[in-house]
Amino acid sequence: xxxxxxxxxxxxxxxxxxKPFLPREEIYPDGSTRMQxxxxxxxxMTDDDIAETLVTARGSFExxxxxxxxxxxxxxxxxxxxLGHLELLVExxxxxxxxxxxxxxxxxxxxxxxxxxxPSIVAAPDQSGLGAGEVRFVMSLRAIGEGHLSSxxxxxGVVDADAxxxxxxxxxxxxxxxxxxxxxxxxxxxxxxxxxxxxxxxFPSSPTESHGMEDARFVRFVDDDGAVTxxxxxxxxxxxxxxxxxxxxxxxTEFRVxxxxxxxxxxxxxxxxxRRIDGNYVALGRHDNVNNFVMxxxxxxDWQDATMIQEPERPWELMQLGNCGSPLETEAGWxxxxxxxxxxxxxTLGALLLDLDDPSRVLGDLAEPLLSPNDDExxxxxxxxxxxxxxxxxxxxxxxxxxxxxxxxxxxxIRLDDLLNRLTSSAR
Numbered sequence: 001x002x003x004x005x006x007x008x009x010x011x012x013x014x015x016x017x018x019k020p021f022l023p024r025e026e027i028y029p030d031g032s033t034r035m036q037x038x039x040x041x042x043x044x045m046t047d048d049d050i051a052e053t054l055v056t057a058r059g060s061f062e063x064x065x066x067x068x069x070x071x072x073x074x075x076x077x078x079x080x081x082x083l084g085h086l087e088l089l090v091e092x093x094x095x096x097x098x099x100x101x102x103x104x105x106x107x108x109x110x111x112x113x114x115x116x117x118x119p120s121i122v123a124a125p126d127q128s129g130l131g132a133g134e135v136r137f138v139m140s141l142r143a144i145g146e147g148h149l150s151s152x153x154x155x156x157g158v159v160d161a162d163a164x165x166x167x168x169x170x171x172x173x174x175x176x177x178x179x180x181x182x183x184x185x186x187x188x189x190x191x192x193x194x195x196x197x198x199x200x201x202x203f204p205s206s207p208t209e210s211h212g213m214e215d216a217r218f219v220r221f222v223d224d225d226g227a228v229t230x231x232x233x234x235x236x237x238x239x240x241x242x243x244x245x246x247x248x249x250x251x252x253t254e255f256r257v258x259x260x261x262x263x264x265x266x267x268x269x270x271x272x273x274x275r276r277i278d279g280n281y282v283a284l285g286r287h288d289n290v291n292n293f294v295m296x297x298x299x300x301x302d303w304q305d306a307t308m309i310q311e312p313e314r315p316w317e318l319m320q321l322g323n324c325g326s327p328l329e330t331e332a333g334w335x336x337x338x339x340x341x342x343x344x345x346x347x348t349l350g351a352l353l354l355d356l357d358d359p360s361r362v363l364g365d366l367a368e369p370l371l372s373p374n375d376d377e378x379x380x381x382x383x384x385x386x387x388x389x390x391x392x393x394x395x396x397x398x399x400x401x402x403x404x405x406x407x408x409x410x411x412x413x414i415r416l417d418d419l420l421n422r423l424t425s426s427a428r
Contacts, residue, residue: 001400001412003373007165009119009141009155010408011112015174017201018062021080021107035083035105042101048099057103064108066173066195071103079105111151111174111201112143115381117403120218120325120390122230124156125251133161135394138197139401140216140232140254141409142389144381150212150235151200155254162406163397165411170198177255178182179205185236185243190254197252208243208259209236216247217271217301217389219326224276231300233260233270233283246301251387262303263287264295269322271390272300273359274329282359284336292321292338292352294360307360310352316342316369317350324349326391329399332420333363337391337400340369347385348372349402353423363425371412373404380405 023034028211062068075155077099093101124136137157152351153174177200185208191200204210216234223229232247236259244260244267256310258271266287280296285306287293289293292310297303310317327334333376334354341347355361373386383405391400397413404410 001414003374004413005130005168006406007157007411009167009410011114011116011143011337013110015112015143015153015170016108016110017067017174017176017355018075018106019109019204020075021105022078022082027285037157038104039079039083039101042097042104045097045100047094050094051066051101053390054096054100054103054318055277057100057351060083061108061261064173066175066199066241069099071106071191072099074102076102091198106272109145111145111153111203113145113150114148114155115144115406116141116300116406117406117409118142118215118387118389119403119409120219120232120388121392121399122218122390123392123399125228125230126330130158131160133395134250135159137229137392137399138218138391139167139270140183140218142215142403143201144212144406149204150214150237151218153205156197159394159399161167161395163395163399163413165399168198173199174201175199176201176203176289177205178240182258184243186210187222188256188257193251193253200252202247202255204236206236208238209245210303211243212237213245215268215389217269217323217325218247219274219390220271222275224279231272233272235268242268244268258301258341260303262297263305264293264386270295270303270327271323272335273327273334277357280378283329284326286322292319294324294354297428309354310338310364312340314350314367316340316346316348318342319345321350324388327354328391329360330393330416330420334359335398335420335423337370337388338365339387346373347387349386349388349400351419351423364425366422370414370419371400372401377410382406 020426118119141153143153156284179189184191185206216232218232236243236245248256264287271284279324281300284297285293293306295303295306301303319341321340324337331394338350352365353363356368401411
């Protein structure tokens with residue numbers, strides 16, 4: 001494979017979001033809480049002190065966030081909801097005082113302070129304004145911040161007629177969605193359509209994902225009636241156990257989140273095929289944590305049936321194997337990028353070819369890895385790892401984004417015919 005010389009993503013600690021800062025509910029000897037004590041200190045400040053402190057705070061932070069005033073209003077509302085005695089104040093609070101209360105109970109979180117990687121890539125909903133032979137894509141990335149907390153970020157870019165990839169410059173802002181609870185771990189979240197795609201951050205919003213949203217595998221799914229939906233499976237982690245979750249969107253502005261259920265909807269790495277086969281949804285999975293399976297279902301959220309298609313066999317995948325995103329349809333069959341774990345927990349990427357009509361039938365696989373960590377990709381947060389969550393085909397090439405060492409991400413390409421020839425010649 002050929003690695004791109006121009007596409008290299010690394011963590012940028014300057015990409016920050018705002019979060020409510022709610023101190024631990026310490027109880028003091030007089031029965032008051034820490035929040036109450038801090039609030040009383042703010043209420044005791046003079047109007048001049050309020051104005052001066054607020055001006056200083058705004059001057060330090062408003063250039064780092066798109067709408068700081070709205071953030072402070074929301075976080076003030078959160079404090080007021082937790083401390084109902086605010087409603088008992090004789091005098092209404094001034095706008096400056098409510099804003100300053102919001103500022104004291106707000107903190108920044110650097111979403112990619114530790115790592116940025118494990119990308120997936122799909123053709124974007126908007127393909128307007130492009131040159132001949134170009135395609136615009138959406139790339140998802142796993143961002144890891146303080147406490148190993150993962151969220152989902154996006155970038156956009158274009159692949160040209162020669163399969164050369166260029167990324168668009170990301171926004172200087174990062175904005176979390178506006179979640180609407182739907183019960184248990186199900187919810188919806190939305191973003192203003194006016195903000196750049198790279199500004200939108202899917203941040204943990206339910207108890208099942210309180211410790212992270214990991215490794216989203218996006219696919220552009222075309223239903224039998226031609227309707228397009230972008231699905232993504234990801235791993236929700238609450239600090240103790242993992243749950244497979246499903247994202248659905250048509251425009252990357254509004255997202256529906258729901259939990260996958262069923263006997264085979266377990267473990268990490270579920271990846272949905274880009275269309276139905278014989279009227280069924282089809283997906284790759286590894287519910288036994290050992291082997292690769294093809295799963296089928298009438299319901300994209302419930303999975304019961306599975307057929308094993310691959311077990312660890314090659315030396316470079318003997319410890320563990322899995323998929324690296326949704327299958328890609330070619331004339332020769334379904335192209336599946338896989339990952340294998342060998343000695344020293346070294347991750348490499350491989351490939352399978354599955355029958356178009358019966359994807360439980362393996363037509364060929366690679367005897368040697370397709371992509372391995374090179375010398376400048378070995379060292380990082382997790383050494384000796386290359387990993388992908390989804391690729392695409394364009395201009396006769398496989399375009400494969402990949403993460404390395406749980407630090408950053410790059411893109412590699414290979415002529416599709418060359419890869420398919422290797423796979424078909426390896427038919428068993």
